[in-house]
Amino acid sequence: MATVQFAEVKKSFGAFPVIKGVNIDIQDGEFVILVGPSGCGKSTLLRMLAGLENISGGEIRIGGKTVNHLPPKERDIAMVFQNYALYPHMTVAKNMAFSLMLASASQAEIDKRVNYAAGILGLTNLLDRYPRQLSGGQRQRVAMGRAIVRDPQVFLFDEPLSNLDAKLRVAMRAEIKELHHRLKTTTVYVTHDQIEAMTMADKIVVMHDGRVEQVGTPLELYDNPNNLFVAGFIGSPAMNMIKGRIDPDNHRVFIAEDGNRLPLARGFPGAVGKDLIYGLRPEYIRLDGTGYQAEVVVIEPTGYETQIVVNFGGAEVTCVFRERVDVRPGEAITIAIDPVNVHLFDQKSGERISG
Incomplete structure (x- = not known):
């Protein structure tokens, strides 16, 4: 050795x-x-x-x-x-x-x-x-x-x-x-x-x-x-990437290209005004009747989990649910995001923003 x-x-x-x-x-x-x-x-x-x-x-x-x-x-x-x-x-x-x-x-x-x-x-x-x-x-x-x-x-x-x-x-x-x-x-x-x-x-x-x-x-x-x-x-399915910017009036809100206001667990004052990527793993999206409306594009049941691709935040976003979901392409589901596991990246450099 x-x-x-x-x-x-x-x-x-x-x-x-x-x-x-x-x-x-x-x-x-x-x-x-x-x-x-x-x-x-x-x-x-x-x-x-x-x-x-x-x-x-x-x-x-x-x-x-x-x-x-x-x-x-x-x-x-x-x-x-x-x-x-x-x-x-x-x-x-x-x-x-x-x-x-x-x-x-x-x-x-x-x-x-x-x-x-x-x-x-x-x-x-x-x-x-x-x-x-x-x-x-x-x-x-x-x-x-x-x-x-x-x-x-x-x-x-x-x-x-x-x-x-x-x-x-x-x-x-x-x-x-x-x-x-x-x-x-x-x-x-x-x-x-x-x-x-x-x-x-x-x-x-x-x-x-x-x-x-x-x-x-x-x-x-x-x-x-x-x-x-x-x-x-790294990761399969890959991390979801949503383009947008931090709300200048509330540093714990990310405004996606389609206008959706997505949660951040903490503020990133140094990144205000920059073009950013909101990175979110598919497993940190859950079904929630009080969350965001998203249109279903593709459904991929694997048995032990269901992968669903939706139009959300101005991008196609992959969600992974452990429960069975009875839905068809073109229909809407309501999702929520766990902000603790969100990453922000600089669009220009590609580097992760630490704070």
Whole structure:
């Protein structure tokens, strides 16, 4: 196990910068997820950590040692790829043992490590099969087993669940998290799926356009996003964004573009006169017969909850209700807002206003 540090790391392809001075500190044994939309630089950052991409500036350290110019085999890392990358002509056992065979490990050591990894991952009865005889989830476990047998300082996962169906992704999320609890190896995991990030990570690094937008625990990012990008990216359904301004005569009232006067739990005197965004999570809207009228646009029942999109505040707003709601598109519902959980953002800078 080891710490991992990115210190002012940069990467350019020709004159085009894709990583723009990234600083991240990963503690020994932490499970850290790099998350962001396609093209944000998260996979490039992981490949630089693995030694598969050269860096253009800064330092990458593993266990306190600078590894900028070390080849991948000397970094003591193991990587699990999105497409499994299994050898089709080798059995499960030989796929898992391949790196040890290249390192000239003894057969007794190979058997010990392969059987240990197979036992952890539920592959013991599949060791004589070939990849073509396995399901997608079993192939992914073999890829993980191949990483485990190396006993590395750091595990790297590059969107390992992208090729699996929805039900299997949920099961594999739990398996990977359980594996981390058991092995306690420092893990860096890349995904564009913020649900994966929220449910698996000890710490999340939100990336956008080659930069780190915010680092924190899942609930820190959910409850206290630094800016509009993080607020909109973390959470499903996403945070609602309503444009408007603070009432100059009552700093605890927000006037939306459609004229609705929305509550604030406290005043924001420094933000009076600015164009703002009123940020509200869907679960903090409730049905209330004395509240605001809103026209229903879309209804999405999921069984344990009902998601309803309404026209409100000059925007389409998503509400999440635990109760069953008997309503149709075009009809009106009456909603109320919990102002304690409202965030204000500056429209121009996108930054959250703290007070």
